[in-house]
Amino acid sequence: MSGLITLVFVFILGSMIGSYLNVLIYRLPREQDTVLSRSSCPHCQKKIFWYENIPIMSFIFLKGKCSGCKIGISFKYPLVEFFLGIIAINLMPANFDIISLYFFAFYLSVASVFLVHFLIDLEFKLLPDKLNIYLAIVFLAHSLIFIDMSWTHWLLGLLIGFGFPYLVTWGFYKYSGKVGMGGGDIKLFGALGLFLGPMGVMLTIFLSCFVGAITTLVLILTKIVNKDEPVPFGPFIIIVASVQIFFPTLFKELTQWLGIGGL
Ligand SMILES: [Zn+2]
Known part of the structure; x- marks a missing residue:
């Protein structure tokens, strides 16, 4: 059971990193700030609330549409989050000592x-x-x-x-x-x-x-x-x-x- 909990935890961690990677993928080529400013819809500029920003889940809740303008959100976002979750599970160390955690990171x-x-x-x-x-x-x-x-x-x-x-x-x-x-x-x-x-x-x-x-x-x-x-x-x-x-x-x-x- 504890093994399954670890697996879920590592998947969530991976999908959260994926969520930040989506920010980088959108902002880096547009030379926008990648750390501080809050995300907004690229179509209607509506600020995205924290509960609309939960990896994978929010995309499902929002039915793939912006809550402001109802324009479709790219499938790329939940896909990147899911992919990072899977990568994190595959790279998960067998032991959680400091060296193994370093290699994982x-x-x-x-x-x-x-x-x-x-x-x-x-x-x-x-x-x-x-x-x-x-x-x-x-x-x-x-x-x-x-x-x-x-x-x-x-x-x-x-x-x-x-x-x-x-x-x-x-x-x-x-x-x-x-x-x-x-x-x-x-x-x-x-x-x-x-x-x-x-x-x-x-x-x-x-x-x-x-x-x-x-x-x-x-x-x-x-x-x-x-x-x-x-x-x-x-x-x-x-x-x-x-x-x-x-x-x-x-x-x-x-x-x-x-x-x-x-x-
Ligand atoms: Zn919008």
Whole structure:
């Protein structure tokens, strides 16, 4: 029974984090304050009361409509809350000692930022600096404390993660006059390098370009997107890095299968 109570508690905690992520997803690309101001309906500006802001439940009570203007609330909101609840349960530690709780908080916050990055880039073609800085700080601290390797792990990871795509993008720009990769993508690679190290981030760069190129080609050939329309690259980085970080065994098998496991 106590196991079930813990599960429910962790799910609620996750969905509450999801509720705040919805605030970030809406406000970060619009450069609005993300901490203090109360949420309001984007259509009629009606302030949202606390009881209309309970994760998942409020969406059901309000029947998916704003209590002011009755315009539909996006399904994305309860979905993000539910998803974070499920992620929190999956990351839940077996023991509640301080180290296990730290790891829980670390992985949950990385998953949260990944989700926000993913959804903002998909809609706005933008990876906010604030989120990249947050990831860089959390990854660097984690590497310094927990990764039992020399400083070359995070420093070379940063240099390669940031430097390599930067140089390629710069060269491509000089050659073709076109911007290949956005600054946000390059900064995200840099942040990931702090955690994944030089070899790990090389794999992220290679595989996200690979998956991104194939997906974009399919989207253009099937005429889902116009060939002149830019496809955001961030989601591909996030997908590859998520497999690397959250499913390391699967990632190892994949890279071995592709013949690049030795990297
Ligand atoms: Zn409204």
